[in-house]
Amino acid sequence: MIRAIALDDEPPALRILSHFCQQVDFIDLSKTCTRTDEALRHLNQFQTDLLFLDINMPSISGIDFYKAINHSSASFPLPMVIFTTAYAEFAVEGFSLNAVDYLLKPFTFERFLQAANKAADFYRWQRKDDSSSEAYVYIRADYTLHKLALADILFIEGLDDYLKIHLDPNSPNGPHPIVARMTMKAMQERLANVNFMRVHRSYIVSLDRVEAVRNKTIFIAGREVPIGASYEADFARRFGKQH
Incomplete structure (x- = not known):
């Protein structure tokens, strides 16, 4: 209801x-x-x-x-x-x-x-x-409801009132990012039960896509994502459990 x-x-x-x-x-x-x-x-x-x-x-x-x-x-x-x-x-x-x-x-x-x-x-x-077994997330952008495979999302970048969702270039929705009017808080709630984590006030990353971490910087598909000071300990703890 x-x-x-x-x-x-x-x-x-x-x-x-x-x-x-x-x-x-x-x-x-x-x-x-x-x-x-x-x-x-x-x-x-x-x-x-x-x-x-x-x-x-x-x-x-x-x-x-x-x-x-x-x-x-x-x-x-x-x-x-x-x-x-x-x-x-x-x-x-x-x-x-x-x-x-x-x-x-x-x-x-x-x-x-x-x-x-x-x-x-x-x-x-x-x-x-909201289900952890769900393999997709639905995002409204450009007057269209996009069905995005979670496995294709590299990271999400916050830009004022908008989010830029960076995708695997080989994904059906790639190679260009999806830009949606949405807050970081709302996106965090949508991804709460899957393997994504906010690592900076302006970034959420797919932990499955992290290739390397060095000097408070995450490397994903040739891109660099900073780790915010207030997120560093949580990221180290969660990422360390998987590796």
Whole structure:
């Protein structure tokens, strides 16, 4: 069951979303909010998988609100988002934030169901990624959901609000890196149960791909990755157990 909340400053819009969610058996719309502080308080207290988010609100835009929770240090993973608005011009910026979908008001139940099914598909992929036996990770980039084999990932580089995922040149997705709008924290959570480790504030490496370590530098496929001082002891302990 997908745990969802909705944020919209117009109560009629929330009533429509509530009615539509009641007609599907895989979304539990546990709360509707007309104020951003109310929604933020819920997100900080309860794990939420999906956020229906209006863009045009008086105090802060939905896009800015989602950016804010994306950069927060909340204890729960960032929820998926489906933006809702009456203004089509916001669609491009909404999708740049890896939105699952964009519902243009007024939308029909059929259009809502299409967006809900997209969220359900992505939710299932995320749950698979939590398994240590899963050999793939799914990453949204360039309006595409990429299926990346974990064995093909060399290392991940953090660049402000983006990640550059460096791949084996011979992989189906190589040789160019995949650039995704995602935080290092979110990527760490996705890779928590597999053989990857953060070794620097800006780098996560595949321990299976490490070729050599010298002078606080990791060598992977001819590339050099620095080891941050605060990560050095953990890396030495974990890498040493494998070699």
